[in-house]
Amino acid sequence: MTRGLTTPEYGNSLWIPYNTVAWLQHPQITIRQSTVDYITDKYVVFEDGEKLGFDYVIVALGVGRNAPIGVGVKTQGDFEITLRQTHANIQEARSVTVVGAGAVGIELAADVKEVFPDKHVRLVHSRDQVLAGPFSVTLRQRVEQALVQMGVEVVLGQRVVKQRQISDVEMAQLGQISEASDMKSNETVRLPELTSAALSNAELTLANGDRLQSDWTVQCLGAQTRSILRLASKGLTGSDGIRVRGTMQVDDIRYPHIYACGDACSHSAVKLAGVAMHNGFVAARNIARCVLMGGARAADALLEKSPDFPAKILLLLGRSRCAMQVGDVLWEEERARQFVFEDMGLAQCVDALSLTRTPSASSPFDLLPSPK
Numbered sequence: 405m406t407r408g409l410t411t412p413e414y415g416n417s418l419w420i421p422y423n424t425v426a427w428l429q430h431p432q433i434t435i436r437q438s439t440v441d442y443i444t445d446k447y448v449v450f451e452d453g454e455k456l457g458f459d460y461v462i463v464a465l466g467v468g469r470n471a472p473i474g475v476g477v478k479t480q481g482d483f484e485i486t487l488r489q490t491h492a493n494i495q496e497a498r499s500v501t502v503v504g505a506g507a508v509g510i511e512l513a514a515d516v517k518e519v520f521p522d523k524h525v526r527l528v529h530s531r532d533q534v535l536a537g538p539f540s541v542t543l544r545q546r547v548e549q550a551l552v553q554m555g556v557e558v559v560l561g562q563r564v565v566k567q568r569q570i571s572d573v574e575m576a577q578l579g580q581i582s583e584a585s586d587m588k589s590n591e592t593v594r595l596p597e598l599t600s601a602a603l604s605n606a607e608l609t610l611a612n613g614d615r616l617q618s619d620w621t622v623q624c625l626g627a628q629t630r631s632i633l634r635l636a637s638k639g640l641t642g643s644d645g646i647r648v649r650g651t652m653q654v655d656d657i658r659y660p661h662i663y664a665c666g667d668a669c670s671h672s673a674v675k676l677a678g679v680a681m682h683n684g685f686v687a688a689r690n691i692a693r694c695v696l697m698g699g700a701r702a703a704d705a706l707l708e709k710s711p712d713f714p715a716k717i718l719l720l721l722g723r724s725r726c727a728m729q730v731g732d733v734l735w736e737e738e739r740a741r742q743f744v745f746e747d748m749g750l751a752q753c754v755d756a757l758s759l760t761r762t763p764s765a766s767s768p769f770d771l772l773p774s775p776k
Contacts, residue, residue: 427758440465461663528610652686666680667680
């Protein structure tokens with residue numbers, strides 16, 4: 405999504421309507437576009453109070469991020485308008501500040517600087533090194549050096565304690581965004597995508613008292629997990645997602661018919677698209693096993709488990725630089741480039757999900773290949 409904000413033509417390709425996916429038009433598949441309020445052990449409850457009963461359910465809601473990184477619109481037209489508006493705000497700004505040097509903040513700062521090399525781009529992070537997670541100091545240093553070489557000003561070890569507009573209208577403390585930038589909806593409290601984390605003409609106050617001014621500022625302070633399950637089990641949803649077993653069933657034997665996969669679950673320390681897709685395949689195949697065997701209890705011994713994948717990250721620092729670590733191994737940039745694509749891997753994801761073709765049928769009892 406970061407590149408979609410700096411290159412709207414690419415961003416437009418990220419929206420794939422359901423009605424363009426041929427196999428989703430099967431008469432036994434129903435698509436319901438709505439906001440889920442909560443899920444019990446028997447029903448999915450929508451925001452309008454309607455209940456949808458189920459025998460099995462997979463929670464694959466991902467995680468929430470504030471706009472413009474998170475997407476809260478419901479139509480392709482609104483999505484493209486939002487991209488153009490954000491791109492125009494970045495294009496008109498002489499200075500851009502990104503708060504938060506996680507993967508999203510790093511790639512956004514790099515993309516802005518590459519597309520608009522004459523802009524003053526600043527990346528502010530509360531920790532002494534960029535990038536949280538189980539990654540080496542060498543990787544963090546390599547990323548910081550690449551950003552500096554691109555011309556990005558990197559400010560580390562300073563937390564933003566206040567944000568205000570230059571017009572002297574006090575805005576939000578860290579983690580709170582002005583209501584003036586909210587999309588008016590009763591969904592706003594539940595969906596961070598409906599609240600913008602971007603602000604024009606902002607002044608940031610750092611913990612050391614320094615004040616930084618910027619024409620366009622955006623906070624990239626991490627993802628939020630929705631506590632959507634209303635079950636008897638306590639603590640099933642933590643800050644890192646829904647607790648699951650290797651079978652992708654929620655971690656409570658009372659609910660063998662409830663699954664969670666992808667970024668919504670705590671199965672992986674690092675949220676990765678490939679792992680999320682593999683989780684989904686495992687969950688779907690296990691449900692098929694349960695149906696064919698006559699129930700979750702009968703099929704329990706036959707359910708497959710998704711492996712624990714090593715921590716992995718590939719950071720795209722614009723189109724000319726990258727940094728990659730797999731497990732404990734830091735890859736040289738030349739080696740990592742074999743996984744760098746002009747479309748940031750979009751075509752591979754589309755193919756893996758069979759969005760442009762009908763998926764081939766297979767038995768749920770066949771072995772599932774691991775993702776590359």
